[in-house]
Amino acid sequence: MDIERYGKFLIFKFEEKILLSHLRMEGKYYLAHYENSSYQKGLTYQPEEEDSKFNKHVHLVFEFTDESLLLYHDVRKFGRFYLFTYNDYLTNPRSPLVKLGHEPFNEKDGTYLYSKAQKFKKTTKELLLDQSVLVGIGNIYADEICFLAKIPPQKSAFTLTKEDCDLLVSKTQEVLNKALELGGSTVRSYHFANDASGRFQNELNVYGREGEPCYLCGTPISKTKIGGRGTHFCAHCQQELPSKKIRVIGVTGLISAGKSMVSSAFQKAGYHLVDADQIAKDCLVKGESCYQKVLETFGREILRSDGEIERSKLREIVVKDEVALTKLNSLIHPEVEAVIVEKIKDERKCFLLDVPLLFEAGLDKLCDLTIFVNTHEKVRRKRLIARGTMPLKEAAKLNSSLLEAIKKMAKVDVIIDNSLTREATDFQVKSLIEKIRQLNLISK
DNA sequence: CTGTAGACTTGGACCA
DNA sequence: ATATTCCAAGTCTACA
Helix, strand or coil: CCEEECEEEEEEEEEEEEEEECCCCCCCEEEEHHHHCCCCCCCCCCCCCCCCCCCCCCCEEEEEECCCEEEEEECCCCCCCEECCCCCCCCCCCCCCCCEEECHHCCCCCHHHHHHCCCCCCCCHHHHHHCCCCCCCCHHHHHHHHHHCCCCCCCEEEHHHHHHHHHHHHHHHHHHHHHEEEEEEEECCCCCCCCCCCCHHHHHHCCCCCCCECCCCCCCCEEEEEECEEEEEEECCCCCCCCCCCCCEEEECCCCCHHHHHHHHHHCCCCCEEEEHHHHHHHHCCCCCCCHHHHHCCCCHHECCCEEEEEEHHHHHHHHHHHHHHHHHHHHHHHHHHHHHHHCCCCCCEEEECCCCCCCCCCCHCCCEEEEEEECCCHHHHHHHHHHHCCCCHHHCCCCHHHHHHHHHHHCCCCECCCCCHHHHHHHHHHHHHHHHHHHHHHH
């Protein structure tokens, strides 16, 4: 009997039938013999004790004529089998082999990948994971390949250049070869059939390293979701700026993420700060643009004795009532936008807009560049509690959820990761400011 | 059609 | 400590 491999599929060539086997994440094969177990030929399989290879996770037993056994073991029952004939296993529309793309080891350069990328409507990471493009790349390796190629995983695949694709193909070969050499990546419960572990997990640059410093630049590794998959990357090493003059920059991020740290660095570099929260506060002052409208909507009970709006009372109302929050926003946002538009008119000056709800309020359209200040969720919680100004539950409601943060991460041009040390954050901000300066020198 | 979400599966990590 | 909820993986299927 012959066994071949195509992509992630094993092809068992039996006398009459073709059996395709996909191990998915934890499937594995063990060789065994009758004499080592109470297994009896042709009988319904009875699992033995836990520590035996013949345990409850064996779901399929092959009996060979020489009385040897092949056990299929899969804790997650995630693996899949397909049965075909020699005539149709490569042509049957139901055969998973039909849809498979190229073997990355056979690619001389990025020509083929480039041709696929141009028609591909999703991200670079999804391109790499798509088995109809290149076979064999899983989630861990896709992240590692993007890192080594210094390409943001969220980059639209159709914007990849031929050179990007050359690089991606060569890094794919590099990563897969290295992984093969070291016996794969043993993370969580992935294990070899001989119970040994792979060693490639020790070589991982980004996967599973959220919040830990990048080995190249010290920036904490960011994590987001792309195509439904956890995705790890270095926001500094895998960064791409828009190729236009950058005069107005919008910065956003969850509460306690460190926006103010970023804005003060930009201020030092000569940017004029436009603080949306402050503008919103100002227009609620008695006699200012939003005062009367808000009063009409929410009634006099939000007023202090001196006739000013008590903002904490307003907050209490909108925290509980989503409709009220929407209404309040619809009153304030246009006013804030008008003030900002007026403030950033001077073409000779550069501005940094600090806007917590940059995308929700549609103010990103005023910006040449958008920044999201990211923080590992655990770190953010700690800082929020340490700050002690607001109960955590209330803060959680006031802020967009982590899920929304993940969506924003896909929208912004630049991510600054503030999960680790002040130095690491400073480094990212300074190098970003320098990159923008260089870019603007060329664009002028 | 395209794009997203869910189903499948289960042990471990994490939070309350 | 114990129970609970979420998460990870790769691919197919269901649905808007």
